[in-house]
Amino acid sequence: MxxxxxxxxxxxxxxxxxxxxxxxxxxxxxxxxxxxxxxxxxxxxxxxxxxxxxxxxxxxxxxxxxxxxxxxxxxxxxxxxxxxxxxxxxxxxxxxxxxxxxxxxxxxxxxxxxxxxxxxxxxxxxxxxxxxxxxxxxxxxxxxxxxxxxxxxxxxxxxxxxxxxxxxxxxxxxxxxxxxxxxxxxxxxxxxxxxxxxxxxxxxxxxxxxxxxxxxxxxxxxxSHHYDGRYPEQVRHSATVLTGLTYARSGAVAAAPTTSLPEHVGGDRNYDYRYSWLRDFAMTLRALWVAACPAEASRLFAWAARSIGRVGPDPVPVLFGLEGERDLSEYECAHLRGYGGSLPVRIGNDAWRQRQLDVPGEVISAVWQLRDHLGEAFDMELREMVLGLTEQVAATWHLPDRGIWETRDADRHYLTSKVFCWVALDRAVTLAPRLGARADPRRWAAIRDEIRAVVLRDGWHERTGAFGGAFGSPDLDASVLLLPLVGFLPATDARMRATVEAVERELGAGNGLLRRWGTDPAGFLPCSFWLVEYLAMAGERDRAEALFARLLKHANDVGLFSEQIDPRSGAQLGNTPQALSHIGLVSAAWRLTDPGTE
Structure with a gap:
């Protein structure tokens, strides 16, 4: 066959x-x-x-x-x-x-x-x-x-x-x-x-x-959903795909419906994506909100709150099963030959065991985005979750972790992880009036400001003239595009402009695509859509719109995006359809509609 x-x-x-x-x-x-x-x-x-x-x-x-x-x-x-x-x-x-x-x-x-x-x-x-x-x-x-x-x-x-x-x-x-x-x-x-x-x-x-x-x-x-922004046809279709990836009984959104479709045919980066990642949480919620799906956004938030439960000293898992299961222990199906001979075929995902410091920031940011819908007084479970996550960040932000790309080697001080620790505390300070007597916004603000100073000092690499992917490393990472998207730095900041120029130069894969890091063999669609958002925020609307138009061409004939694109052949790679790619499209379309939105 x-x-x-x-x-x-x-x-x-x-x-x-x-x-x-x-x-x-x-x-x-x-x-x-x-x-x-x-x-x-x-x-x-x-x-x-x-x-x-x-x-x-x-x-x-x-x-x-x-x-x-x-x-x-x-x-x-x-x-x-x-x-x-x-x-x-x-x-x-x-x-x-x-x-x-x-x-x-x-x-x-x-x-x-x-x-x-x-x-x-x-x-x-x-x-x-x-x-x-x-x-x-x-x-x-x-x-x-x-x-x-x-x-x-x-x-x-x-x-x-x-x-x-x-x-x-x-x-x-x-x-x-x-x-x-x-x-x-x-x-x-x-x-x-x-x-x-x-x-x-x-x-x-x-x-x-x-x-x-x-x-x-x-x-x-x-x-029942009415989107009033630009590119309505593409946004409606991507919102339909996101609805299709939603496990209706709980409201969780699966990252993809497939497992082990390879990032590189014949390679071993083949993972099971049939679960729901908290990392994608704020982005998913924002995309559903933009696409005028408030009920879905609310249900997704309720799923996350229940899945996380009472926060203790251990790291919050980065992903859960569709009904909130934590133990997603990974095993290999040795009897399967894999897509295009790409082995191993994996069931489960051991990333649930990793420390990934950005996760609390993703969740608290989602609460902050939904704050007007949640009311002036949070219920007990929501209040305890935000307080627990905030205190966990305050106590652990200085530790190394595995980063948003879920590396399976060593812990490092990843820049984007630290930035999301800043996000967690920054949003918690704003939410403090809804968190009750145990809220400590003055202390949180002080730690937030300390994190910002450390990121600006240790994340900048003098030789490359750009923010690196990890402290002390000259290696570039496309996730730095998130800094202006979460409000850490203005898109017009000279350091951001220099970094993005370096990212486009060193990580550009052609056809409008960006790789995540220097050795990544394929263009990663979510990062490419983040670049559209950055350019719109930086006032480069014509470039942003041209890039968006090029990225749309990477969909297949029925409008589906996988995770990555082979820069040489243009072939889709990775699990499909990929929620984060469609989320990226919706967010970029809205940013082109309203560059100043948060």
Whole structure:
């Protein structure tokens, strides 16, 4: 099997889990119970780890052409196959609960994959290949034909039911294959429903009716949000993607729906991103707020407060499971060959164990951003969380840490980590009137000012004439672009201008892209969007808009961004779709609308 490019995949979501469907009509990734549960289709990471392909038999042959797009304001994907015999549309979705509207979307998703085939012209012969492999490909299910023509696939804790719209399936020992013709005007609905072997049974739906209902649910949801800034089409789509990455039951936003898609094909920087990072918290909240999604922002904040709980002396984890789980211990799937041979394939993420000093600043900044919505008097849990995080920063800001890029070598005094310690104390001073008698704004302000002085003294490198990534280091780091974005220094400050010039010169990867550091092999999209924001704040609007336009071209054909871009080939790299990239787009678009916003 030829490995599809990462950009060849579209994203389906029911706000419970996500699936990736390729241009070739194969669903190669689906973790049906929730984003971070084991896959039942995992061909994304190994040819033998399961898939469900539905495409013309002529797919890939001369004369076959594919067009695809999302149905407006949804994550329902319509793919049109043009063949010498005619044209056919396949519309794919993860079903919404019947009747779900507005913020009910995803609360009780039935875990059903819908595929509706519609003949457009001529007569097109279609091919179906259903090969589920639960537990990341470890299990081969028994396949049982049912009296109603469905096929039951059962293995371990998983039960899947395939219904083929009245077309008699051909069941082999380990897969279902079938060919059938679709004429112009004919509609065939197929679905796969997930259930638990010792729990809830798979739901039975009419795929055609359920698809129409799912489109209405998404569009009703988007109609309740009104964004008035620039680039409305791109912002609305990115906000839809962020909604699709939201685990509706808790409000947590997954960084991506995938694991182990490589930062460099053949490399070993392959991590599991199916969790929610507090580092992204303030940026996520701001993007949702900008995109006029206040209810989602509030729910995300409530999830964070509950996940963090009462703050003790230990560092707050940088990431949590989607329902607030802390222990995300990492292991390797030795049986999987990895995307493009990129090993290891990892499940879990050991970054939860690291000390990352920026995390409290991200959370307190989020509280500060939401302060008008939270009211003049905070409730006890919120008050205790902010007080605990602030005191933790006051006691530990001087320690080394692993930094925002989560290095897996040694602790260092990373500049951006110290800046976010400053952010934590600066925002806490402002919030002090809402924090009760234990607030100590005078002491916090003194420590804040000390941190600022240390950053300006030890973070500046005389030889390079720029702020380095870590104290005493000449190595540049694109995260310094965050300094003006959080108000630590004005964008027009001479030191910032000199640093950004050095970053553009040394870390520029071409095509408007920035690498995170000097040895990073690929352009990192979030940093590139941060540069757009910096340029807008510095008064260089024409450059900012030109850069933004170039970055938009790195999306795939259905508007999805992964984490990184290969500067030579332009290929997407890393887990996809990446929340932080879409957050970067929304924030940059708003900064171009209002450069002075915070």
């Amino acid at each position: 030829e490995q599809l490019a990462i950009s060849d995949y579209g994203f389906l979501s029911d706000c419970r889990s996500g699936a990736l469907v390729g241009r070739d009509g194969s669903i190669d990734w689906w973790c049906p119970d929730r984003f971070d549960s084991p896959s039942v289709f995992g061909r994304l990471l190994d040819p033998d780890a399961g898939h469900w392909r539905l495409a013309p038999t002529a797919a890939g042959l001369p004369g076959h052409r594919v067009e695809r797009a999302y149905v407006a304001d949804t994550l329902v994907l319509r793919t049109v196959h043009h063949t010498p015999e005619g044209s056919v549309a396949v519309t794919d979705a993860l079903a919404a609960e019947f009747g779900a509207r507005g913020h009910q979307l995803g609360m009780n998703s039935p875990a059903v994959l819908l595929r509706v085939v519609e003949g457009l012209t001529g007569r097109v012969r279609m091919s179906l290949d259903f090969r589920p492999r639960p537990e990341y490909g470890l299990l081969t299910p028994y396949l049982h034909e049912q009296p109603d023509g469905a096929v039951l696939a059962a293995a371990g804790p998983v039960v899947l039911t395939l219904r083929t719209g009245g077309i008699p399936p051909h069941v082999d020992s380990d897969r279902v294959r079938q060919e059938f013709e679709v004429a112009a005007g004919q509609v065939v609905g197929l679905d796969v429903a997930y259930g638990q072997a010792y729990g809830s049974a798979p739901v039975r739906l009419d795929p055609v009716v359920a698809l129409a209902e799912t489109v209405q649910a998404w569009q009703a949801y988007r109609e």
